[in-house]
Amino acid sequence: MFLVLSFVTSLMAAVSYFFSVREPLGKLKSSWINLGRTAFIIHGISVFSIIGILLYVMINEYYEYNYVWHHVSDDLDFKYIFSALWEGQEGSFLLWMFWHVVLGFILIKTAKEWEGPVLSIMAAVQFFISSMIVGLYFYMGDSFFKVGVNPMLLLRDVQEAPIFQNPDYVRMIKGNGLNPLLQNYWMTIHPPTTFLGFASTLVPFSFAVAGLWLGKHKEWITAVLPWALFSGFILGLGILMGGVWAYEALSFGGYWAWDPVENMSLVPWLILVGGIHTALVAKSTGYSIRSTYLFFIFTFVLILYSTFLVRSGVLGETSVHAFTEMGLEWQLVIFILFFLTVGLGLYFRKAKEIPEIQREESLYSREFWMFIGALVLVFSSVLISHTTSIPVYSKIFSFIYDLTNVSFLATAENWSPPEDVVGHHNKYQIWIAVFIATLSATVQFLHYKKQDWKGKTARSFTRYIGVSLIGAIAVSALISWAAGFNAWQLVIFLVAAWFTIIANVLYMVFVLRNNVKLAGSVLSHVGFGILLIGILFTGVKKQILSRDFMSVGVIEGFQEEDERSNILLRKGLPTRMGDYMVTYMKDTVDRRQRTFEVNFKRFDEAGTLVEEFNLNPNVLYDKAKTKIEASNPSTKHYLAKDIFTHVSALPNHEVDPEATKNAEDTLSYKPHIIAIGDTFYTSKHYVVFENFNQNPKHPEYVAEKEDIAVGAKLVVHKLDTAATWTAEPVYLIRGSMALGLDDSVDELGLKFKFMKIDPLDQTVTIEVAETAPKEEYIVLQALLFPWINLVWLGSLMMLFGMFVSMFKRLKEKRMLA
Amino acid sequence: MSVAIGVLISMASKFSTYSSFADAAAKPDKSVQIVGQLAKEKPIEYNPEVDPNRFSFYMTDNNGDEAKVIYLDVKPQDFERSEEIVLTGKMVNDEFHASDMLLKCPSKYTEEEIQLKEQSSLGQ
Numbered sequence: 043m044f045l046v047l048s049f050v051t052s053l054m055a056a057v058s059y060f061f062s063v064r065e066p067l068g069k070l071k072s073s074w075i076n077l078g079r080t081a082f083i084i085h086g087i088s089v090f091s092i093i094g095i096l097l098y099v100m101i102n103e104y105y106e107y108n109y110v111w112h113h114v115s116d117d118l119d120f121k122y123i124f125s126a127l128w129e130g131q132e133g134s135f136l137l138w139m140f141w142h143v144v145l146g147f148i149l150i151k152t153a154k155e156w157e158g159p160v161l162s163i164m165a166a167v168q169f170f171i172s173s174m175i176v177g178l179y180f181y182m183g184d185s186f187f188k189v190g191v192n193p194m195l196l197l198r199d200v201q202e203a204p205i206f207q208n209p210d211y212v213r214m215i216k217g218n219g220l221n222p223l224l225q226n227y228w229m230t231i232h233p234p235t236t237f238l239g240f241a242s243t244l245v246p247f248s249f250a251v252a253g254l255w256l257g258k259h260k261e262w263i264t265a266v267l268p269w270a271l272f273s274g275f276i277l278g279l280g281i282l283m284g285g286v287w288a289y290e291a292l293s294f295g296g297y298w299a300w301d302p303v304e305n306m307s308l309v310p311w312l313i314l315v316g317g318i319h320t321a322l323v324a325k326s327t328g329y330s331i332r333s334t335y336l337f338f339i340f341t342f343v344l345i346l347y348s349t350f351l352v353r354s355g356v357l358g359e360t361s362v363h364a365f366t367e368m369g370l371e372w373q374l375v376i377f378i379l380f381f382l383t384v385g386l387g388l389y390f391r392k393a394k395e396i397p398e399i400q401r402e403e404s405l406y407s408r409e410f411w412m413f414i415g416a417l418v419l420v421f422s423s424v425l426i427s428h429t430t431s432i433p434v435y436s437k438i439f440s441f442i443y444d445l446t447n448v449s450f451l452a453t454a455e456n457w458s459p460p461e462d463v464v465g466h467h468n469k470y471q472i473w474i475a476v477f478i479a480t481l482s483a484t485v486q487f488l489h490y491k492k493q494d495w496k497g498k499t500a501r502s503f504t505r506y507i508g509v510s511l512i513g514a515i516a517v518s519a520l521i522s523w524a525a526g527f528n529a530w531q532l533v534i535f536l537v538a539a540w541f542t543i544i545a546n547v548l549y550m551v552f553v554l555r556n557n558v559k560l561a562g563s564v565l566s567h568v569g570f571g572i573l574l575i576g577i578l579f580t581g582v583k584k585q586i587l588s589r590d591f592m593s594v595g596v597i598e599g600f601q602e603e604d605e606r607s608n609i610l611l612r613k614g615l616p617t618r619m620g621d622y623m624v625t626y627m628k629d630t631v632d633r634r635q636r637t638f639e640v641n642f643k644r645f646d647e648a649g650t651l652v653e654e655f656n657l658n659p660n661v662l663y664d665k666a667k668t669k670i671e672a673s674n675p676s677t678k679h680y681l682a683k684d685i686f687t688h689v690s691a692l693p694n695h696e697v698d699p700e701a702t703k704n705a706e707d708t709l710s711y712k713p714h715i716i717a718i719g720d721t722f723y724t725s726k727h728y729v730v731f732e733n734f735n736q737n738p739k740h741p742e743y744v745a746e747k748e749d750i751a752v753g754a755k756l757v758v759h760k761l762d763t764a765a766t767w768t769a770e771p772v773y774l775i776r777g778s779m780a781l782g783l784d785d786s787v788d789e790l791g792l793k794f795k796f797m798k799i800d801p802l803d804q805t806v807t808i809e810v811a812e813t814a815p816k817e818e819y820i821v822l823q824a825l826l827f828p829w830i831n832l833v834w835l836g837s838l839m840m841l842f843g844m845f846v847s848m849f850k851r852l853k854e855k856r857m858l859a
Numbered sequence: 860m861s862v863a864i865g866v867l868i869s870m871a872s873k874f875s876t877y878s879s880f881a882d883a884a885a886k887p888d889k890s891v892q893i894v895g896q897l898a899k900e901k902p903i904e905y906n907p908e909v910d911p912n913r914f915s916f917y918m919t920d921n922n923g924d925e926a927k928v929i930y931l932d933v934k935p936q937d938f939e940r941s942e943e944i945v946l947t948g949k950m951v952n953d954e955f956h957a958s959d960m961l962l963k964c965p966s967k968y969t970e971e972e973i974q975l976k977e978q979s980s981l982g983q
Contacts, residue, residue: 425866432874435874453874453876456876456877457874457875457876457877458874458875458876458877458892459875460875461875461890461891461892461947461959462947470866606912606931607912607932608907608911608912608932608933609911610907610908610911669936669937670936671936673936690911690932690933691905691907691911691933691934693907693908817908819907819908821907821911821933823933
């Protein structure tokens with residue numbers, strides 16, 4: 043019911059607000075506004091209610107609902123219930139709508155004269171998103187088409203299975219649960235932040251449309267700036283969290299992989315940042331109003347496009363984290379096209395009346411170079427989205443080929459992304475980064491509306507830029523020498539990064555005179571420089587510690603020997619990795635998680651221990667404990683580097699315990715009847731029955747009051763060495779039942795069963811089976827990331843700078859009002 | 860500006876395309892991408908005790924040709940369940956040496972199988 047209500051009220055709000063804009067000031071206008079407001083508030087309450095109800099059925103594990111069955115299971119921790127909520131498409135649409143509602147409520151309170159047009163657009167967007175989850179079917183004769191997928195569908199309506207014949211089926215089924223890869227606190231905080239980022243881009247878009255609609259081409263810029271900065275901050279934070287998650291908790295072995303999903307959230311952010319810069323130009327000079335409109339329109343349209351790529355399944359084989367298809371493709375396409383048309387249509391209709399300064403920007407002015415910078419960001423975005431969209435082109439053009447048979451499209455079906463995606467993107471983006479860094483250093487010392495190159499400004503520009511550049515070259519030369527960079531590209535990259543850092547620090551100290559309130563841009567640009575240095579070091583100086591020298595050269599024809607990044611660690615056997623001696627010590631099992639203790643030791647030249655620490659990577663088994671579902675890394679953090687490890691493979695008997703168990707069931711056991719002190723032989727060992735144990739401890743045994751439990755203490759000797767092992771199978775009498783609890787010595791491949799006690803003879807029957815000894819080892823990947831902290835620090839500074847600027851622009855806006 | 864347009868045109872005019880084993884054998888020095896399916900009846904070998912960085916299996920490409928694939932890394936989890944494999948690499952003496960491998964496992968997120976609760980355990 044709430045689904046339909048939210049769907050209808052969003053349309054009502056959009057329409058009412060729409061009419062309010064068309065009315066001149068007066069009674070009718072305010073009643074339209076009131077109607078729109080009421081509709082939007084009811085819409086908001088319905089969205090909250092849907093989320094509330096969905097959470098309620100999820101918390102109570104009502105598996106008759108398809109969504110609950112899919113994403114929840116009995117053993118799911120309560121803390122992951124929110125993650126389960128937004129794991130699916132429907133839930134993530136709800137999360138997105140939730141943030142639109144929150145932002146809408148804030149705008150109803152604060153937007154004043156902008157409320158009508160802005161909320162009208164937002165409600166229209168809500169209408170489209172609600173349509174994705176409304177789940178209506180339209181019948182046309184025999185055929186029907188569906189609009190959206192209802193998250194509250196019952197399982198029996200979605201699937202067919204004989205079990206539904208049973209009236210009691212709900213008690214018998216269990217949920218699928220949350221993908222173990224996602225059972226992680228990042229899954230709790232990353233999606234809400236990213237979706238708030240997505241949602242926040244709607245506000246600048248709505249203001250842009252409102253500006254065009256009302257013809258207030260200057261006023262909207264002041265109103266939009268704080269929102270655009272907020273959006274840049276929060277969307278950037280969402281992307282950054284994705285990177286940290288990939289690095290910290292998933293075994294991707296890095297923070298950025300140019301994956302389509304990453305790219306398509308980065309691209310709107312780049313365009314948004316471009317828009318922030320042209321908006322600043324527009325506000326100070328009146329130039330670039332048109333481009334600002336376009337920047338904010340495209341930011342949102344690109345968010346929609348990225349939604350389409352992720353949710354339509356079109357990325358298929360090119361991305362690791364695309365959703366599966368839900369049959370919403372055409373709905374998503376209409377969604378994009380509608381708002382692209384609204385934005386651009388309005389823009390071209392009003393383009394003539396947008397005020398424009400006839401004179402070209404002067405080459406010596408800040409506005410000229412800021413505009414160039416924004417264009418470079420567009421260029422970067424076009425390159426990234428072009429490559430990312432290849433699967434889309436392939437779909438479209440192979441479709442055209444099927445229709446037209448134009449020969450040059452014959453290969454369209456087989457178009458693929460570049461072979462080396464990372465190298466391909468880096469090749470272009472590195473130079474774009476150098477250019478942007480250079481601009482963000484120099485432009486700080488240029489002035490708005492400056493026409494010529496004379497006087498004090500020119501002199502101080504030369505002085506500051508000269509000092510910064512010389513400083514940057516000196517520092518970079520030193521670092522390049524110390525780090526052993528000898529490729530000129532790397533050195534230039536480093537110089538550009540230091541150039542923007544030094545120039546912006548000088549600007550802060552000598553021009554802004556340490557006024558923190560104005561420091562937003564300085565923070566962001568210094569942060570960008572630091573980020574670049576971090577990227578350079580983690581990218582170029584990344585080191586594979588677990589390089590496997592032992593088996594190098596086994597396969598002929600492979601040039602890329604450095605691909606061998608995994609190493610086998612036998613339990614207890616120290617192995618050299620880089621500066622460390624690494625030993626796999628032991629493993630512990632807790633429910634579905636198996637945690638490994640890996641010991642790192644570093645010695646100096648004299649052989650004394652200087653450093654020692656343990657890392658604890660783990661693996662998660664699936665519910666039935668038959669398969670490994672996730673391998674979680676463990677990382678040692680230092681100020682200047684990280685050591686990252688994860689278990690990449692395990693012996694077969696641990697990867698597939700089921701197969702191992704089947705093999706065990708077919709083992710043949712040999713009985714031995716023995717008394718205390720007796721010895722019996724196996725093929726390679728002899729076993730001494732030492733004594734009984736009246737208080738046996740066994741991992742599978744929980745003592746109860748009336749139990750009679752006895753352990754048989756066995757000592758195993760190898761025939762050829764002096765080493766000994768112990769085992770203690772247990773014999774248990776509980777009530778009228780008697781059973782034996784087995785024990786084993788895995789290292790030797792021996793298994794013991796305690797079959798019988800004969801109280802008269804004082805003998806016991808022990809059965810023994812021999813298997814191949816189990817090798818205990820892990821295959822480990824260990825990577826060293828130098829200066830990865832600079833990546834985090836730089837990104838955070840960059841985003842925090844936007845946050846600081848947001849407050850500055852908010853204050854300005856208030857002063858104008 | 861003209862540089863920018865130049866880069867764009869050069870990028871747009873050359874798409875890589877998915878290749879085939881036959882094609883890769885014809886151009887042994889060129890790195891290619893091939894889409895295909897795991898040949899399930901053929902051996903899948905990974906023995907970390909011999910070499911933790913050598914995983915081999917057979918794949919059938921979209922033309923129906925089959926070849927042995929060697930991948931210098933560990934065996935990925937859930938490999939047997941993969942519906943589609945995308946390889947990047949070269950053909951060397953009738954074996955395809957993959958430097959990169961991408962798996963498509965659609966069932967990962969939608970396990971369309973209703974599992975029953977286990978019968979309550981031990982002693983009842």
